[in-house]
Amino acid sequence: MTAPAPDEDRFVDLPAGPRLCHRVSGPDDGVPLLLIAGLGIDLTSWPQRMVDGFADRGFRVVRFDNRDVGRxxxxxxxxxxxxxxxxxxxxxxxxxxxxxxADTHGLLEHLGIDRVHLVGMSMGGMIAQTLAARHPDRVASLTSIFSTTGHRRVGQPARSTLVRMAKRPARTVEESVQRHLALLGHIGSPTFLPDDDLERAWAIGLWERGGGLRSRAGVPRQISAIHASGDRTAELRRITAPTLVVHGSVDRMVHPTGGRATVAAIPGSRHVEITGMGHHLAPGVVDQLVDLTTDLARSTGAPLDPAGAPR
Incomplete structure (x- = not known):
């Protein structure tokens, strides 16, 4: 059987969970780094410039579709x-x-990764926080990007954002693309502008990878997962991995108070609030995020072998 090429979709059927689609990039002997995407978005939501940036710095980059999204x-x-x-x-x-x-932990088991540097955005940051709290031995470092603790008084979307999200799901690919561009215009940033051509191509790909109308129930179920988890502040205090909390100063999807509460909850964590950044991995912030995460990983001490075990 021919081994999958780098960046090719691969699949694993977890023993006690769903089938996960994932991709692996970078050198085979690179330091393991796992990217966890946010609400309703798939593994392609991580900008290729970001994936390549991590790979160029020697990371073996793993990204995957959460349950109920993508493939x-x-x-x-x-x-x-x-x-x-x-x-x-x-x-x-x-x-x-x-x-x-637990899905994420199962993927690490499948890939034979003992310890990993975690990077999660938005809901993906919440998942990464949970994994770091419950499996501290598996997490070498944690970067939580525009995420929150689950406490109802922090990190809440702006009312204008909620109004936009409350619209009925898109019924066609073009409607889905227009919704994405409109929402991005609202939650993005006038300082760090998106690449509209890339965003349109990404939105079309998201629709196609998720099966179009088939995927419409996934977002409400993922929102429900956040609600079902409640306030995780006490759990975040159990995180021992070196942690970086990054947030934008003009985030209308997860208010900056979410990042401030996260850093207050995780012992010894560092907070970076990027002036002018919204709820989007725009081209203008990608290199800074790669550098911040790389610096954190390098500050943790001994290098890791390809399985994530100390050398």
Missing amino acids: SSSIGTPPPGRLRQLLARPRPDAYDLADMA
């Missing part, structure tokens, strides 16, 4: 209704962030 499994439970979402009351059969962290 990973859709979960069979019904999505929460609109009222449940507005009241933040998940269905009794909802999965939570711990389940998604």
